[in-house]
Amino acid sequence: MRIVLGITGGSGAQYGLRILEVLRSLGHDVDLVVSNGARKVMELEVGGDWESRLSVATVEYDLGDIAAPIASGTNQNDGMVIAPCSMKTVAAIASGYTENLIQRAADCMLKEGRRLVLLFRESPLSLIHLRNLVTLKEAGATIMPAAPGYYYHPRTVDDVIDFMVGKVLNTFGVKHDLFRPWDPDRARQDLES
Ligand SMILES: Cc1cc2nc3c(=O)[nH]c(=O)nc-3n(C[C@H](O)[C@H](O)[C@H](O)COP(=O)(O)O)c2cc1C
Numbered sequence: 001m002r003i004v005l006g007i008t009g010g011s012g013a014q015y016g017l018r019i020l021e022v023l024r025s026l027g028h029d030v031d032l033v034v035s036n037g038a039r040k041v042m043e044l045e046v047g048g049d050w051e052s053r054l055s056v057a058t059v060e061y062d063l064g065d066i067a068a069p070i071a072s073g074t075n076q077n078d079g080m081v082i083a084p085c086s087m088k089t090v091a092a093i094a095s096g097y098t099e100n101l102i103q104r105a106a107d108c109m110l111k112e113g114r115r116l117v118l119l120f121r122e123s124p125l126s127l128i129h130l131r132n133l134v135t136l137k138e139a140g141a142t143i144m145p146a147a148p149g150y151y152y153h154p155r156t157v158d159d160v161i162d163f164m165v166g167k168v169l170n171t172f173g174v175k176h177d178l179f180r181p182w183d184p185d186r187a188r189q190d191l192e193s
Pocket residue numbers: 007008009010011012035036037038040041044045085086087088089121122
């Protein structure tokens with residue numbers, strides 16, 4: 001598969017970094033675009049050598065490169081995920097006012113009828129946020145709150161991240177082993193052990 005990945009300035013940059021890492025380790029291609037907001041959040045939230053984690057992308061485009069292949073509906077890909085997706089980027093896509101490559105690529109997904117997954121993170125949500133999300137759902141996007149489930153009994157933050165990443169990969173039909181299929185008996189056994 002070839003998936004376009006946008007990382008924007010919502011909290012939860014780790015989701016985008018992990019999606020990139022897992023897709024590449026499974027042999028999929030990733031066209032990456034990172035917003036300026038995301039770079040600021042990664043600096044403040046992730047720390048360490050986050051820049052080298054981006055370097056595993058198949059291709060990384062500049063945010064301002066609106067002539068990049070993924071800025072056109074003619075580009076061959078299997079869809080796009082924005083993770084995390086800030087409410088600013090949600091607003092831009094919902095209004096059709098696409099002024100950077102992430103927003104333009106997302107616009108192309110919607111107009112071409114391809115999969116667009118928005119892993120947004122904000123809380124609480126204003127009426128404006130909610131209306132924008134409804135608009136995007138109506139336009140065909142998959143709206144995913146960064147709201148992990150706890151029924152797999154995560155023990156670490158990485159477990160929590162992998163749950164959401166697995167849910168995103170499921171929407172593309174990408175096979176992964178980030179979590180097992182749900183089994184209530186196993187869940188009970190886990191709790192007892
Ligand atoms: C540390 C930090 C955390 C942030 N968390 C969020 C968030 O969870 N959700 C959100 O919508 N914006 C959040 N923001 C604000 C966005 O980064 C900001 O609106 C930015 O302009 C988004 O632009 P972009 O979508 O082009 O990345 C955060 C900013 C910082 C610095």
